Amino acid sequence: xxxxxxxxxxxxxxxxxxxxxxxxxxxxxxxxxxxxxxxxxxxxxxxxxxxxxxxxxxxxxxxxxxxxx
Numbered sequence: 643x644x645x646x647x648x649x650x651x652x653x654x655x656x657x658x659x660x661x662x663x664x665x666x667x668x669x670x671x672x673x674x675x676x677x678x679x680x681x682x683x684x685x686x687x688x689x690x691x692x693x694x695x696x697x698x699x700x701x702x703x704x705x706x707x708x709x710x711x
Contacts, residue, residue, distance in 0.1 A: 648678050652688050661692045662699050673699060 651658050651674075658677045659665040677695045680686075686694050 651677055652691055661696050
């Protein structure tokens with residue numbers, strides 16, 4: 643299973659979702675998959691990784707998902 647090979651994200655999933663303001667929102671799962679990919683590709687850790695995730699997410703999703711508040 644892929645999830646067995648994922649390294650933990652800094653601060654856990656809640657830190658990533660809080661950084662992106664996605665906690666409890668429909669885009670949370672896809673954002674976490676993206677966060678794992680960014681972590682693996684970049685090798686960044688800690689706060690720099692969270693900032694990189696935020697930058698990439700805002701580039702890919704500059705507007706909120708329609709129908710999601």
